[in-house]
Amino acid sequence: MTRLAIGYVPLLDAAPLIIAQEMGFAEEEGLALSLHPAPSWSSVRDMLSFGTVDAAHMLSPVPIASAVGLGGSTVPLSVVSVLSINGTVVGVSNAFADKMRAAGHDFGFNDATAAGNALIAAAQGRLRIGVPFPFSMHSELLIYWLSALGLPAPQNVDIRTVPPSSMADALRSGEIDAFCVGEPWGSLTVEEGVGTLLLPGSAIWSCSPEKVLAMRTGWAEENPIISGKLIRALVRAGRWMVEPSSHTVTSEVLARPQFLNLPGELLDRGLTGRLMISAQGDQRSVPSFIEFHDGAATFPWRSQAEWIGLQLARRTGLDRAQAVRLARPVFRSDIYRNALAESGMDVPGASSRVEGALSVPTPVASALGRLTLQPNQFFDRRIFDPDLPD
Amino acid sequence: MTSQLSIVVVEQDADRAYEIVAALKNIGMVTINVVSERSGLAAKIKDFNPDVVLIDVSDPSRDMLEELTIASDPMSRPVAMFVDNDSRGLAKAAIEAGVSAYVVDGLSPKRLQPVLDAAIARFNMFGRLRKELEQSKRALEERKVIDRAKGLLMKARSIDEEAAYSLLRRKAMDEGRKVAEVAQALVTAADLLS
Numbered sequence: 001m002t003r004l005a006i007g008y009v010p011l012l013d014a015a016p017l018i019i020a021q022e023m024g025f026a027e028e029e030g031l032a033l034s035l036h037p038a039p040s041w042s043s044v045r046d047m048l049s050f051g052t053v054d055a056a057h058m059l060s061p062v063p064i065a066s067a068v069g070l071g072g073s074t075v076p077l078s079v080v081s082v083l084s085i086n087g088t089v090v091g092v093s094n095a096f097a098d099k100m101r102a103a104g105h106d107f108g109f110n111d112a113t114a115a116g117n118a119l120i121a122a123a124q125g126r127l128r129i130g131v132p133f134p135f136s137m138h139s140e141l142l143i144y145w146l147s148a149l150g151l152p153a154p155q156n157v158d159i160r161t162v163p164p165s166s167m168a169d170a171l172r173s174g175e176i177d178a179f180c181v182g183e184p185w186g187s188l189t190v191e192e193g194v195g196t197l198l199l200p201g202s203a204i205w206s207c208s209p210e211k212v213l214a215m216r217t218g219w220a221e222e223n224p225i226i227s228g229k230l231i232r233a234l235v236r237a238g239r240w241m242v243e244p245s246s247h248t249v250t251s252e253v254l255a256r257p258q259f260l261n262l263p264g265e266l267l268d269r270g271l272t273g274r275l276m277i278s279a280q281g282d283q284r285s286v287p288s289f290i291e292f293h294d295g296a297a298t299f300p301w302r303s304q305a306e307w308i309g310l311q312l313a314r315r316t317g318l319d320r321a322q323a324v325r326l327a328r329p330v331f332r333s334d335i336y337r338n339a340l341a342e343s344g345m346d347v348p349g350a351s352s353r354v355e356g357a358l359s360v361p362t363p364v365a366s367a368l369g370r371l372t373l374q375p376n377q378f379f380d381r382r383i384f385d386p387d388l389p390d
Numbered sequence: 391m392t393s394q395l396s397i398v399v400v401e402q403d404a405d406r407a408y409e410i411v412a413a414l415k416n417i418g419m420v421t422i423n424v425v426s427e428r429s430g431l432a433a434k435i436k437d438f439n440p441d442v443v444l445i446d447v448s449d450p451s452r453d454m455l456e457e458l459t460i461a462s463d464p465m466s467r468p469v470a471m472f473v474d475n476d477s478r479g480l481a482k483a484a485i486e487a488g489v490s491a492y493v494v495d496g497l498s499p500k501r502l503q504p505v506l507d508a509a510i511a512r513f514n515m516f517g518r519l520r521k522e523l524e525q526s527k528r529a530l531e532e533r534k535v536i537d538r539a540k541g542l543l544m545k546a547r548s549i550d551e552e553a554a555y556s557l558l559r560r561k562a563m564d565e566g567r568k569v570a571e572v573a574q575a576l577v578t579a580a581d582l583l584s
Contacts, residue, residue, distance in 0.1 A: 040453040134457045161432070161457035173429050 295374030
């Protein structure tokens with residue numbers, strides 16, 4: 001049995017790691033995972049960079065930010081697998097929600113254009129929005145969304161870092177007007193009666209890579225067998241989790257004190273995509289609110305890395321072509337592909353795709369020929385073609 | 391150290407904060423501010439503009455501090471952090487990575503002085519390195535401009551490189567300006583004329 005130390009931040013999307021260990025998927029590969037919860041994303045990154053852990057649950061833009069020279073890491077990091085697609089929510093303070101309702105917004109929870117325009121209209125001064133970390137899909141989605149609606153962000157918006165567990169407090173104290181956060185922390189603001197959910201992150205980009213499995217590049221390359229075992233264990237855990245019969249067990253395991261230490265009922269909402277958006281009990285159903293497996297969800301597409309690199313460059317003023325070039329090799333489709341070879345699980349034939357181009361589930365060329373990609377669209381219907389950067 | 395050192399301690403536990411402040415006071419020559427609430431942390435630290443920030447590594451608001459560091463300047467302020475154990479050399483690595491100081495064994499008052507010394511030494515060293523880098527970058531830029539100006543002069547007056555350079559230097563001396571400035575003016579003028 002090989003012992004592996006893994007860092008994570010307690011969130012719904014840490015589920016593949018927790019389930020791989022608790023439900024025996026790691027053991028089947030001969031691995032014993034010791035899971036180290038971390039209080040902040042900077043400390044997970046540091047734990048990984050300095051070798052305190054061998055792999056980590058990480059925000060997809062963090063390794064890319066490091067690669068393009070932003071943020072604190074000095075050791076090259078690689079993304080060897082995606083852990084989850086989507087799974088975040090945008091919410092507003094109750095005061096903002098009242099104002100938006102009064103102005104006619106229906107909180108339909110699926111129209112990012114309508115929701116964004118209503119939010120922008122409700123802001124009197126600069127809009128203040130909380131996100132968990134400067135380099136996160138949360139920030140990227142918000143900036144993409146608001147900029148496309150004519151509010152160039154981050155220049156005209158205050159995007160502030162607020163730890164997920166403090167999001168409800170920050171809303172209550174009036175420090176922020178809105179937020180984007182991973183579940184279950186959005187549902188918690190509703191439960192505590194201080195927030196109303198406005199949109200799932202998937203309404204902005206229906207296929208955004210949210211959390212990834214990151215390793216030090218050197219370590220991943222020197223330990224292909226062990227990293228392969230870990231990738232397979234996590235992919236199998238994801239495949240098990242998307243079975244509807246697994247939801248209850250998953251939420252009960254995650255709810256335990258040593259993991260998320262929150263009521264299982266709260267975790268169910270994100271897992272099943274049935275979210276309560278307001279303290280009055282309004283419910284909305286969101287298909288593929290969070291995806292752990294279907295549609296090659298865990299495949300680290302080079303084009304996802306390039307999209308993130310381009311967005312980071314846009315908002316920080318870095319050279320765009322260079323950022324895209326540096327970002328591309330961070331997502332290791334090669335390592336993932338090797339890990340799954342002969343595992344009986346299917347892998348896409350290509351390593352890159354046009355992001356935003358699929359409006360319906362689409363079969364694609366793959367090793368075993370039975371892979372269907374899920375819809376992949378941006379709310380404004382733009383597409384990102386890595387071969388034709390703008 | 392001649393001037394007062396200003397320190398912000400981020401600690402939510404009142405007893406622990408008191409302990410840290412007491413220990414820091416023993417060092418003398420310090421201004422201490424304690425931030426015990428997470429709300430508005432970044433703004434508060436910005437207002438205090440301290441020389442050193444001390445924060446417990448187990449505090450989730452560390453990410454807020456990270457935002458502040460990125461926003462202002464990655465190396466503008468040393469951040470010392472307390473970690474509970476150092477079984478795998480986290481402290482050393484953290485320091486190498488630019489976090490100014492990680493303190494092991496949680497907080498013990500007698501460790502504070504070396505922490506601050508390390509944090510500040512580190513901060514100063516990075517500051518010097520950065521300045522050197524900036525200077526050498528600028529020198530390189532200037533040299534490029536001077537080379538272009540020399541080329542222009544050589545062509546326009548059919549003189550050799552040495553003569554072109556002495557022409558630039560004489561002009562600079564006459565006008566009390568830097569050679570690079572004179573060269574830049576010439577290059578700009580040539581761009582306009584071409």
